[in-house]
Amino acid sequence: xxxIPGPTPVPxxxxxxxxxxxxxxxxxxxxxxxxxxxAKLKWLHQTTNDVLILTTSGTGAxxxxxxxxxxxxxxxxxxxxxxxxxxxxxxxxxxGLNVEVIKAEWGKPLNPEDFRxxxxxxxxxxxxxxxxxxSETSTGVLNDLATINKYVKAHEKALIIVDAxxxxxxxxxxxxxxxxxxxxxGSQKGYMIxxxxxxxAVSPKAWEAYKTADLPKYYLDLGKARKDAAKNSTPFTTxxxxxxxxxxxxxxxxxxxxxxxxxxxxxxxxxxxxAVKALNLGLLAPDDAASASITxxxxxxxxxxxxxxxxxxxxxDIVMAGGxxxxxxxxxxxxxxxFVSDRDILTAISALEASIAALxxxxxxxGAGVKAVIEVLNG
Ligand SMILES: *Cc1c(COP(=O)(O)O)cnc(C)c1O
Numbered sequence: 347x348x349x350i351p352g353p354t355p356v357p358x359x360x361x362x363x364x365x366x367x368x369x370x371x372x373x374x375x376x377x378x379x380x381x382x383x384x385a386k387l388k389w390l391h392q393t394t395n396d397v398l399i400l401t402t403s404g405t406g407a408x409x410x411x412x413x414x415x416x417x418x419x420x421x422x423x424x425x426x427x428x429x430x431x432x433x434x435x436x437x438x439x440x441x442g443l444n445v446e447v448i449k450a451e452w453g454k455p456l457n458p459e460d461f462r463x464x465x466x467x468x469x470x471x472x473x474x475x476x477x478x479x480x481s482e483t484s485t486g487v488l489n490d491l492a493t494i495n496k497y498v499k500a501h502e503k504a505l506i507i508v509d510a511x512x513x514x515x516x517x518x519x520x521x522x523x524x525x526x527x528x529x530x531x532g533s534q535k536g537y538m539i540x541x542x543x544x545x546x547a548v549s550p551k552a553w554e555a556y557k558t559a560d561l562p563k564y565y566l567d568l569g570k571a572r573k574d575a576a577k578n579s580t581p582f583t584t585x586x587x588x589x590x591x592x593x594x595x596x597x598x599x600x601x602x603x604x605x606x607x608x609x610x611x612x613x614x615x616x617x618x619x620x621a622v623k624a625l626n627l628g629l630l631a632p633d634d635a636a637s638a639s640i641t642x643x644x645x646x647x648x649x650x651x652x653x654x655x656x657x658x659x660x661x662x663d664i665v666m667a668g669g670x671x672x673x674x675x676x677x678x679x680x681x682x683x684x685f686v687s688d689r690d691i692l693t694a695i696s697a698l699e700a701s702i703a704a705l706x707x708x709x710x711x712x713g714a715g716v717k718a719v720i721e722v723l724n725g
Pocket of ligand 1: 351352403404405406408430479481482483509511512532535
């Protein structure tokens, strides 16, 4: 049982699609599927912009989102308050962009004021893009995309490029309403299918920038992808079965409805956080900046994060995620993203209680975590 922020659990309808014999990626049958999947992706992204399918992991989608709309030496502001923000700094530097990093401590949200000050001071309009990780998966912090985006919009020139890998399909990311230029995501997160596909939504303003952007690109050239997408195709052989699995998962999502999907993720976040508090464990992300897809837990003195994880795995075959880099051994992360039900949250919290009890932790009343979950789930 995967309770990690990707790969996430996959429903049977999608698994069955993966078991089928592949069909030709240039066949008429496959074009029909591409047309349907693209329409459904636009629904999920709440946009009329292009939504392109890449055969990459999430990183490929964000790398494409950065390199297609910028030129060598362009000044970009990148938010870094975790592993993924740090990665986009590395990508931008690898391509020779002039990167200004806006940092916040891991576990804290980015401060929108830091962006406002830089953007307002840039009267020569040298800043070409602002890159933000919406839900920072390494910490479970949700950055204030709407406020940062407001300052980018006031600047007028800069594009906003968003890593929405653990927010898209879990939290509200209204692309058209906010006017987000480039939004990247990956299949193994909110999409409820395995790793292997990346998605990039691109605004008309970003396509304008594409025309003069000179960073090197080939496989990740979104212009190529756009041209072929207009014919319901892809420039290179896509993962045919994954696209068919995606059609199945998008059908499930449409049946549930966006409002219900977002409400479910918020409910699971609130239930998990309430349980963690009731067990007298700590939470890394503050209540007002907590991602709905992942919760980072700080064990108290004397209880080791890695031992808790190992015990939950061994006793209950439930996988939770560890901390990355300097947070390794300091936190463990409970993923509640994608194909996750109320039953899964009850199960995970019960297993957590049983495991910390088995490790000799006594600073809680048996059932306190489960009680907290029930209270949130019952509203
Ligand atoms: C998972 C993830 C990615 C993409 O990682 P890949 O391993 O390349 O799929 C990017 N950003 C965030 C915030 C993520 O959680």
